[in-house]
Amino acid sequence: MNDLLFDFTLDKSKKTAFINREFDAELSLVWDAFTKKEILDQWWAPKPWSSKTKAMNFEPGGRRFYAMVSPEGMERWSIQKYTSISPKTNFKFLNAFADENENPDLPGSDWDISFSEEKGKTKVSVAIYNESLERMEKMIEMGFKEGFTMTMNYLEELLTTLSKR
Numbered sequence: 001m002n003d004l005l006f007d008f009t010l011d012k013s014k015k016t017a018f019i020n021r022e023f024d025a026e027l028s029l030v031w032d033a034f035t036k037k038e039i040l041d042q043w044w045a046p047k048p049w050s051s052k053t054k055a056m057n058f059e060p061g062g063r064r065f066y067a068m069v070s071p072e073g074m075e076r077w078s079i080q081k082y083t084s085i086s087p088k089t090n091f092k093f094l095n096a097f098a099d100e101n102e103n104p105d106l107p108g109s110d111w112d113i114s115f116s117e118e119k120g121k122t123k124v125s126v127a128i129y130n131e132s133l134e135r136m137e138k139m140i141e142m143g144f145k146e147g148f149t150m151t152m153n154y155l156e157e158l159l160t161t162l163s164k165r
Helices: 027-035 133-141 144-163
Strands: 006-011 016-023 050-056 063-069 075-086 090-098 104-118 121-130
Touching: 006 144, 016 133, 016 144, 027 104, 027 121, 027 144, 075 104, 104 133, 121 133, 133 144
Parallel strands: none
Antiparallel strands: 006 016, 016 121, 050 063, 063 075, 075 090, 090 104, 104 121
16 A cells, blocks of 8 residues: 555534545646546446446536446436536535436535645545535445545546556
C-alpha cells in the first residue's frame, strides 16, 4: 500500500460522512475525473458494478442523471443537482436516488467536494450531509463506506493509467 492519505469518518451527530483522499496525480486530472462523464463512468461505481450517465450538464443548476449497473443489468438510478461550482477548487450537489424516469426519492444528501494540490499530490475532501439520520443509516447499511472506499481505489488505478498517457 502507498502512503497516500485516506480517511473515512462517519459523524452521526452531524449526520455527515467525511472522506479525505489523496491521489498521486495533478489536480486538473483529478478534477476532470470528477466532472467529465466519460471519465466518471469509468470509476463511479464499486466493481463489479459500472456507472452509466444518461445526461450530464456540469454547471450550477445543471445535473447528472446516471445509473449504477450490476453485472446482471439491474440499474440503480441517481440524480446529482449541481448547486455551486468553483473550477478546480470545489463543487457541491444535491444527490438523490431516483427511478429510471428521474423521479427523485427524497430526502437526498448534500455533497461538498473540495480539491487542493500540494507537491504533485491532489487531496479530495468530501463531506456528505444527510437531512435525516435514517437516510444516513440506510447508506451505511447499504455498504456505502466499503463501496465508496472501493470506488476511490478504482479512481486511483484509473488516474495512474491516465497520468501515463
